[in-house]
Amino acid sequence: MDPYEALGVSKTASAAEIKKAYRKIVKESHPDINPGDKAGEARFKAAAAAYDLLKDPEKRARFDRGEIDASGQERPEANYYRNYAGARDNPYRGGQRFDDYEDLSDFFSDFMRSQRGARGGAGHDHMHGFHSDGEDLRYRLEVPFMDAALGGTTRITLPDGSVLQVQIPRGIADGQTIRLKGKGGAPVGKGRQGDALVTVSVAPHKVFSREGDTIRVVLPITIDEAILGGKVEVPTISGPVNLTIPKGASSGQVLRLRGRGIAPRGREDRGDQLVELKIVAPPSVDDELASFFEAWKQKHSYDPRKGMKT
Incomplete structure (x- = not known):
């Protein structure tokens, strides 16, 4: 259609x-x-x-432009052969025309039989018929971040309307390809069924980002958590864990959670998760908090930008 x-x-x-x-x-x-x-x-x-x-x-x-059909497949080039076979200057044009063949494999079968006959029929039985492997078909698939990290299952609707079930391997990276054997184009004769090659693009995640096998997270913390330290809950791809915030933590400081990253395809060892701290002020500053810091500033004032002065 x-x-x-x-x-x-x-x-x-x-x-x-x-x-x-x-x-x-x-x-x-x-x-x-x-x-x-x-x-x-x-x-x-x-x-x-x-x-x-x-x-x-x-x-x-x-x-x-007419180069592919509605299913996305290359237009068959048989017509070029057909036009040439029917041309008056075709030196191989004989009594039976190419147009008489409904199937390309029939033409090659007759051609091979005629060649065997011309050569006495010896040693050429293996050439009977024409066989060709099916074409490998290529698709693109966007998968959720967590499915790429942990593995999952999804479906692709093919150009002909059929649905293909796809198993997403754990740890697959953006741009990698999944090969589905036997899910590609149909063969000719006794050829092999083609494969489906599915190139994956990984959708972004609102919390996690990925660098190779490493997961990165920006973790908001309060002013008191930064000053006093303590344990806070941090998300990982396999569930939340407790992380110890050191006293006097600063925004931009990075803490490491070992073994909480991606397990690459075919391997069991996992990368790490890096947690970047981000100090977030309270949504509103009341008089008590302002007074406290005013008093603290009078006795403990410091300049964090001192090293930037030229």
Whole structure:
């Protein structure tokens, strides 16, 4: 189905219009919203396949130029062979034309048989028929930060509307690829089924960031926690733990939690988590707090910017 028709937009529609049309169909026809509605499910799958193609500017341009079909696959080049085979100047044109073959494998089968006949039929039985491995198909998938860190399962809606289950390995990094054997293009003859190659992009997290196998967290602490020290709870990817804040801590100071980071793919040892302290003033300063610091300032004044003076 034409992707523009599937989304109900014109070929000149902007990226924003295409996205808006897709979201409208999702709200109206998603299987989770309308269970049992086969027509709605079919409409949703067609729209998902269409949006997957048209949201990518490069794919959209290639489709508009006729280089790929609605499923995102390269247009078959058989017509080029077909046109040449039918040309008058084709030196191999014989009694049977290329156009007479409905399937490319039939043409190669007949060609190989004719070659065996010309060579006496000896030693060429292994060339009977034409076999080719299926194409490896490439996809991109955004996964939640925690699924990339700890592993998980998600689904991809393919261009043809079918759904592919994907196991996210623990510790996978942004830009790495998952290979799903046998989930790619169909082979010709006795060839091997192609694979699906899924390149992962990791979504950002509101608390955690990642640098290799290291997790970083910015931890807000109060003025009294910075001055007096003590134990505070800090989040990690495997759950909250208690962290000891030293007396006289400063904003920007970094503390290390060993073994609380990422376990890389195929390994059990984990990286560390770095906790950067950030002193946060109270939401409002009352008279008591202001008076206390005024009195303290008179006796203990210091200049933290002294080393910056030139």
